Amino acid sequence: MKKIEAIIKPFKLDEVKEGLAAIGVKGLTVSEVKGFGRQKGHTELYRGAEYEIDFLPKIKVEVAVGDDKFQAVIDTIQEKAQTGKIGDGKIFVHNLEKIIRIRTGEMGENAI
Secondary structure (H helix, E strand, C coil): CCEEEEEEEEHHHHHHHHHHHHHHCCCEEEEEECCCCCCEEEEEEEEEEEEEEECCEEEEEEEEEEECHHHHHHHHHHHHCCCCCCCCCEEEEECCCCCCCCCCCHHHHHCC
């Protein structure tokens, strides 16, 4: 089992969500996050004063999947989130040792 975390541009969320639903992903977690990498920040002008915006708004999408589906999830996220411009984001893959559904006590892939 794998946990996939993807940091993407906010306006790409709907495309990613629909793409994941199309390949059978039943659930995901979404968080609003801020960060910077090679994209860096930018300068904005407000009431005559310049402000440096270091951290840019991003979306973190987290998905837990079985080993048989994780490559399809990665491919879908990469395809749907890509704009070809700097700041498209990153995908991280983690191995999951155990998953437990709190309500029923189901474990492993049955809990996904």
